[in-house]
Amino acid sequence: xxxxxxxxxxxxxxxxxxxxxxxxxxxxxxxxxxxxxxxxxxxxxxxxxxxxxxxxxxxxxxxxxxxxxxxxxxxxxxxxxxxxxxxxxxxxxxxxxxxxxxxxxxxxxxxxxxxxxxxxxxxxxxxxxxxxxxxxxxxxxxxxxxxxxxxxxxxxxxxxxxxxxxxxxxxxxxxxxxxxxxxxxxxxxxxxxxxxxxxxxxxxxxxxxxxxxxxxxxxx
Numbered sequence: 001x002x003x004x005x006x007x008x009x010x011x012x013x014x015x016x017x018x019x020x021x022x023x024x025x026x027x028x029x030x031x032x033x034x035x036x037x038x039x040x041x042x043x044x045x046x047x048x049x050x051x052x053x054x055x056x057x058x059x060x061x062x063x064x065x066x067x068x069x070x071x072x073x074x075x076x077x078x079x080x081x082x083x084x085x086x087x088x089x090x091x092x093x094x095x096x097x098x099x100x101x102x103x104x105x106x107x108x109x110x111x112x113x114x115x116x117x118x119x120x121x122x123x124x125x126x127x128x129x130x131x132x133x134x135x136x137x138x139x140x141x142x143x144x145x146x147x148x149x150x151x152x153x154x155x156x157x158x159x160x161x162x163x164x165x166x167x168x169x170x171x172x173x174x175x176x177x178x179x180x181x182x183x184x185x186x187x188x189x190x191x192x193x194x195x196x197x198x199x200x201x202x203x204x205x206x207x208x209x210x211x212x213x214x215x216x217x218x219x220x
Contacts, residue, residue, distance in 0.1 A: 060096070060129075061096060061097070061098045061132075062094070062095070062096030062097050062129065063094075063096070063097045063098070064097070064098045064099075064100065065077035065078075065082075065083065065089065065092060065093070065097065065098070065099045065100070066078060066079045066082035066083070066099070066100050066101075066102060066136075067082055067083045067084065067085065067086060067088065067089070067099060067100070067101045067102060067141075068082040068083075068084070068102040068104065069084070069102070069104035069105060069106055070082075070084075070104075071083050071084040071102075072084050073085055073088045077092065079100075082102065085106070085108075085118075086101065086106065086118045086120070086133075086143065086158070087118050087119055087120065089120065089123070089133065090119065090120050090121050090122065090123065093123050093131045093133075094124075094125075094131070095124065095125040095126050095129040095130070095131060095165070096125070096129035096130075096131075097131055097132070098131075098132045098134065099131075099132065099133045099134070100134055100135075100136040101133065101134070101135055101136060101141040101170075101171060102136045102139055102141060103135070103136060103138075103139025103140050103141055104139075104141060104142070105142050105144050106141065106142065106143045106144065107144060107145075107147060108143070108145060108148070110148075112148070112149050112150070112151045113151050113152055114152070115152045115154060115155055115156065116155075116156045116159045117143075117145055117148065117155070117156065117157050117158070117159075117176070118143065118157065118158045118159065119159050119161065120133075120158065120159065120160045120161070120163065120166075121161050121162055121163070122161075122162050122163060123160070123163040123164075123166050124163060124164045124165065125164065125165030125166060126165055127165060127195070129165075130165040130166065130167050130197075131163075131165065131166045131167070132166075132167045132169070133166065133167070133168045133169070133171075134167075134168075134169045134170055135169060135170025135171055135200075140170075140172065141170070141171055141172065142171075142172045142173075142174060143157065143158065143171065143172065143173045143174070144174055144175045145157055145173070145174070145175045145176040146174070146175030146176075146177065146205070147175075148175075148176065148177075149179070150176070150177065150178065150179040150183050150185060150207075151179065151183075152183065153183050153184065154183065154184045154185070154186075155176065155179075155183060155184075155185045155186075156185070156186050156189050157173045157176045157185070157186065157187045157188060157189075157203070157206065158171075158173055158187070158188045158189070159189045159191065160188075160189065160190050160191070160193050160196065161190075161191040161192055161193060162191075162192050162193065163190075163192075163193040163196065164193060164194045164195050164196065165195045165196065166193065166196045166197075167196070167197040167199065168196070168197070168198050168199070168201060169197075169198075169199040169200055169201070170199070170200045170201070171201050171202075172201070172202040172203075172204070173187045173188055173201070173202070173203045173204075173206070174202075174203070174204050174205045174206070175205050175206075176205075176206050176207060176208075177207045178207025178208055179207075184208050184209075185206060185207050185208035185209075186206070186208055186209045186210075186211075186212040187203035187204075187206040187208070187209065187210045187211065188201060188203050188210065188211050188212070189211075189212040189213075189214060190212070190213050190214065190216040190219055191214040191215060191216065192214070192215045192216060193216045193219075194216060194217045194218055194219075195217075195218045195219075196216070196218075196219055196220070197219075197220045198211070198219070198220070199220075
């Protein structure tokens with residue numbers, strides 16, 4: 001009986017070692033396979049984090065760009081060499097593109113008599129390939145305009161114009177004060193823009209209206 005027990009124990013130990021070895025080989029193969037495929041997958045999909053549900057989904061993306069307070073508009077807009085201003089995206093994004101705005105505080109250095117602080121123009125996606133401007137997952141980008149003295153009759157914080165199928169998500173606009181003369185200001189405006197989505201965008205401490213829609217339809 002003792003001999004049988006020893007043999008069975010030896011057999012069990014051998015099988016266990018073979019099992020562990022098999023799992024190790026599978027793990028190594030999986031790692032190599034995943035690494036080799038990652039580059040190809042990243043060229044066509046970007047992981048999008050939903051800050052409400054925390055879920056991650058694969059989203060087909062044509063090009064991905066980045067904006068950071070420490071960037072430069074002369075950069076190519078990559079994650080390691082990002083743009084500096086939100087407005088730079090106007091001349092860059094086309095249907096299917098995604099722009100990530102990194103966390104931090106953004107300032108606008110324009111003349112006091114400029115009527116728009118951040119102008120996003122002619123961004124035209126399609127129903128199948130929208131243009132996306134998102135806060136970078138887990139980060140909080142803030143456009144702070146409290147250093148601006150408004151001198152024009154009207155003044156706009158972010159002005160999205162002549163655009164369609166644009167999805168803006170997770171940004172904050174703050175600090176645009178009304179001039180003592182009673183000038184009108186707006187935090188976020190959509191003008192002549194259709195089929196756009198504004199999600200989790202916060203406008204606060206604005207000396208006028210937070211959101212304004214002008215000649216725009218099908219806005220969510």
